[in-house]
Amino acid sequence: MTTRRTMPIPRVFPALSFKNRIWLSFLLLILIAVSSSGALSHMIAARVLEKNVTDLNRNAIRKSALLLDERLKKITVTAMSGMLDDSFTSTMRDIRLSNPGSYFAHFAELQSWFMLMKVNEPAIESVLVTTPIGDFYPTTEFRLSENSFLQSGMYPIIKEKKHNVWVPEHKDMFFGGKRSVISLVMEPLIDDHTRMDGVYIVVNINVSTLIEALTDEWGVSAADLYLMTLTGSNVFTSLPFARPFLHKPDFLERIAVPAAQPFVYQDARKDYLVDVERIRLTDDWILVGVRPTDDLYKQVSAIQWTTVAIISSCGLLALLFSRVVTSYLLRPLAQLVQLMKKVEASDLTVRFETSRHDEIALVGNRFNRMLEEIALLIEGMKAADRSKRVAEMKALQAQINPHFLYNTLYTIYWKAELAQYEDVKEMTFSLSQLFQLGLNSGRETTTLEKEVLHVSEYLAILKKCYDDWFEYEIDLEEGLQLMRLPKLLLQPLVENTVMHGFQSRKSGGRIVIGIKRIREKISLTVEDNGCGMDAGKVEAAAKSPAGGSSSYALRNIYERLQLYYGSAADLNIESNPGVLTKVQLVVPQDHQELEWEEADERRNNFMRN
Template identity: 40%
Template sequence: MKWSFYKLSLKNRIQILYVLLTFLCISATGLFSYNFAADVIEENSLKLKQTLLNKSVQALDESMRHMIVSPYSMMMSETYGKVMSDVRNENTEHFYQNLSLLQTPFEQLRQVEPAVESALLVTPVGEFYATKDTVISRGRFNLLYQEELKDDSWNVHWVTGHEDTLFQGEKRVVSLILRPLRNTLNNYSLPGVYLMVNYKEDYIRNVIEQNLIDDQIRLFLLKRDGTPVIPTSYPALDEFKDAPFLKNIGDKDQGAFTYANREDEQLINFSALGVSKDWMLVSVQTKGDLLGPMRQIRWLILVIMIVCMVVALMFSSFLSKLLLKPLHKLYNLMLRVENNDLEVRFESKYEDEVGVIGLRFNRMLAQIENLIEEIKISEEEKLKFEIKALQAQINPHFLYNTLNTILWKSESGRSEQVGEMIVSLSLLFRLGLNNGHEITTLRQELDHAEQYMLLQQQCYDNLFTYSLQVPDDPGLLQAPVLKILLQPLVENSILHGFKDMDEPGHIIIEALRAGDSLELRVKDNGRGMDADKLNSQVKQQFEGHSSYALYNIFSRLQLNYGDRASLRFLSVPQVETMVVITIPLH
């Protein structure tokens, strides 16, 4: 995919990137707007539900307070007082009489509070209840609630929804257990006396569900440990008893939070009841249900994205064409330059990056034309100097002397020396021609100079001796150098340096590495030269030169190496004269 993208045209890449950028911008804006709206709706929904839930708790508290007040009103009756008097006096003789007397308060309790299913008054002298109700067995109350009765800290105790285990019928009830008020019966304490009132579970469920905010919200009456007080018409969440869920509630009286289960995120509101702090009303709404209307907004955002992408795709073609028009013009000019048309020039009314590139393109073409002209002149100069160097090598005077010497030695019967001279002359020409290449190796250049000196020794007996001083460095001997650099210098030493000398001269050729450069030194003990004048002519690039051989060497060095090469002269007449050539090794 990556390489396929690189193979696309610039126009197509601009179109793709433009569409992608449009898509990303619209997507980011749409998602941000959607998430922001969803968060606002969620926050406002939690606040609204908390307000309504608090009102529902107030209504439920009011109903449950009335359920507590009604039994206490019964305890204030004269009949109840007579029964408690017999209980205090442990008088069991009037049990059935008291049972008959209590039928009226029991009936009045049911009339005042229609939610009452049954009532049971437990005393040390016996249990009292409405005779139309049938108890399962006597003494069952103390057996079932012995743990709760051990706790003396409460006067009112609610028991969560359950099947009635005291009266026959197995009806589901919520039980209220009351201890007598301490200001009753002249403040006498009556241990072992309890009034238990069973309220219909359906009644409390209806009180809860009639306060539902809407059908998407479920209300649960729970204990703080997550146990349902009464079952509802819809299943409770399994997470009600989970530690993370209960941790969000803690010991707070009310609050709201978001809880994620296996299916969806749930929006939870809770509020504790006033009549029983251990009970709380919890509302649950699925986040998906709350944000259901937002689905239309999502589809709207999707439609807008598609429309914008189509418009962006259509507009990107026009935009890329407009932006790339100067670039296409520049491209066409480059094609013409590729076909060797260097007269073209780029023109644009824009001063942007492409316009700057076009100006640089024009400048580059002008420089190319100048360079072509300079290279043409340089090549012509190099060819001219190379031809002249070869002409210097086959100087007619040198060739005449050599051939004349060969003839004379041949007639004198010195066939061995004749053979050596012919071999040297052959090697001299072969190394000088170098298969038509301008560059040779240091080893071949030294061999070329040595063959020339061997021939000159044969032509001029006892005129000079020579020596080659080269370090044992195979890499240095293979270094590339210009051909025919040393021979003209050796020729100057023989023809001019040793002229009119009484004793034989001596030529030394040295080659050594000097850092990243190669130094070639040609020394002789001849009559010398004006070194300062020649060094000055080198600095002025031999303007009005008087030595053709030196000018030829210097010009070839400049043409091939530029300022990286140098030519220097040192001279002490009759002692030592030295020419130093420095050329780069790389």
């Protein structure tokens, strides 16, 4: 039995054709982009929606708790303000004096006080004032005389807490009808703000009125809203708990925390959003809102499935159309690659042809122009035997690093693939300008303006290839733009700086090119903050015909200056490694171009010396 081996992805990917790699990359990028944006959009939308739902739920229960607090407060204030009534205060004075003979008179006087309280607060069902001389109550109510307040469960509570007490829902034991009420038990205050011993007021509140008010504010069935004590008792006993977990110890422990925040509670594999608000006028009453998260977050689930559907649809569309789009986009580039292969086989007659007018077409046109210029250059090199000075110039051109052109073309290629068309246009234009200015229509001399433009295009291309490697600055003194001098003086110096001075630097490089008058001469300087050199040793090698290969470019420049200007020109080098390295070329300001023969004679004399 043979084991089938699968090639790892790093080996499979390079084994694919370039077209398939682009297609696969294009497909993967689309899927990653769509999936990432979809997942991020879903995450953001879900979080915002969940927060909004939670906040709305929180606000609803806060309003409900505030409403209940306001109703209880209004009832309390109504009862306490009634104590200021003259009939009530006079009754309390007689009770304090233990005058039972005035019971019936005060009983009649207090009927208007009872009526006024019910008018001010319709939620009040009945009122009982129990005193040592007898009970006072509205004549409209049937008093169950067998049930004494002092024998009820309310009396021990008010005696223990010594302040107003709210009693959860119960059947009214003091009046007929067995109505469900919530009771407020109070000890009245008299004129000197002392409590009356043995006197208690019981205000019974209609439960249905409070439940309806809470339901209207909550906005849903009251089955999801519970008024309970910290011990888990139900305040509204007529509304039994619809959620069994409300009695569980772990649930009660979480809601008993002061200033409890909304939390999610899980019961029977179902999640519930729980909000808690304390009722301020009571000791241990809390309002608890419980809603299933499934009902609250239905829109989140809808967003999730919509996102999945969109991502799947985009994936199918990308699979169907990416190959077609890839083939269409890469067709002219594939044609250009085939032409480059023919050029490698020394066929310079090929030309790139396309009906398109995009960036690739521009590269193709520049490629055609480059081939034409290369052909002209080859023809010019064949005729260069007429002059050794021309040969020296061509030798300098030959030493320009060929990797620069390869790296530039491949950078243009990949930037085109990545749709960075502005960079493609700029690099293509800079490359064409570099070749055009370097060739200089076959002339050996150029102007300072063109020389500066040539080195600027060279630096611009390097900046596009290595963005953060270095910064540069060029300062050309006004009035020197049209001065003529041998071409290709600055570019080799800059290339030396970049390739050798910055070889150990990843970023932070700086190149300053300065051209200015010094008396009757012109100074051309290239300064950098690279790794530096042994200035004396390099300068000596550059001025010596037998110098090493490391100083070949400097020696070539120096020889050409000597051929063109003689002893009137010079080359100087200064170096402080890592701080400042400076190469200076000094040439005469006014100089008539030498004849070919005189240049040859000067070169021979120089080589002999």
